[in-house]
Amino acid sequence: MELLKNKIRTHGKVAAGNILKVDSFLNHQIDAELMAEIGKEFYRLFKDEGVNKIMTIEASGIAVGCMTALAFKCPLVFAKKNKTLNISGDVYTCKVESYTHKNTYDITVSKDFLNKGDKILIVDDFLAMGNALIGLRQLAEEAGAEVVGAGIVIEKAFQPGGDLLRKSGFRVESLSRVISMSPEEGVQFID
């Protein structure tokens, strides 16, 4: 998606430790019109899959999730993150390891909002190791729902998550795939 790649080139900042800072338009300040275009692009890619629900994870997935749900005219469900264990009988929950933050957290979704027969598209702002995505898919499948694939805004394609998921037969559509980045050279994409 050229509009997105240009935004990353002009507004993204590469920091030490393979951190791509896009907080001026994606996850602190949000470019709502770009999010709306991203939602439409995910609709174009997945519109024949019978999707009836979008799923993401708080907080930085909510903006893109909401715009994708608007494009599909269906609800968004976002998983909540908990650092402390707080399991009650009425939620689906699993653990997610964060490569970036070097910690483990729980994600939970109320059982009211995931149902057998749901056809779910997962969306998220970033994909690196794929752990959050795998956790979300696990919650959906625990509910008996089907996950038709994932729509990702920025894939760190130099990390293995995306390709491992694709090789397992899971459909992952990334609107930008960063193959390398550095403070000196900026961001390079692959198609």
Next chain:
Amino acid sequence: MELLKNKIRTHGKVAAGNILKVDSFLNHQIDAELMAEIGKEFYRLFKDEGVNKIMTIEASGIAVGCMTALAFKCPLVFAKKNKTLNISGDVYTCKVESYTHKNTYDITVSKDFLNKGDKILIVDDFLAMGNALIGLRQLAEEAGAEVVGAGIVIEKAFQPGGDLLRKSGFRVESLSRVISMSPEEGVQFID
């Protein structure tokens, strides 16, 4: 806003302790089309104020904030919540007391995204005591920005926050104002 009030009547659940559960459409599962209508309504109410930025607080403010930003064709900035103190020189921060959760947390916004001369509309899903709203306004004003008012989805009008803010001269527009609620009688609104 009748569309919203009807949704609250039909899908809201009143729980013990003056809790209005609207997590089926507002803050866990999200009705994106309703959020888009809410965004348009805030635009109708504040369109003559020269707003160039929408501001809210994670996580449950992001959906309505994003749709409001889309209606205004301007960016959204959401404040981050931190339970632990993590102040660095490059953020505005203040403490917010949560009446609901009986705790105090820090909210922060990067100094990059609030500027002198900004005309800001704050939006949020709930208004009760008004502490979150006052905190957001404080961050904006610390940056030299002007806050033109607040757009609220659900005001708990039996709590004093909204009226205290209005009496101080601050413009608060609530799309629904709940005057009483109980598990037996459901939700009553005032205009």
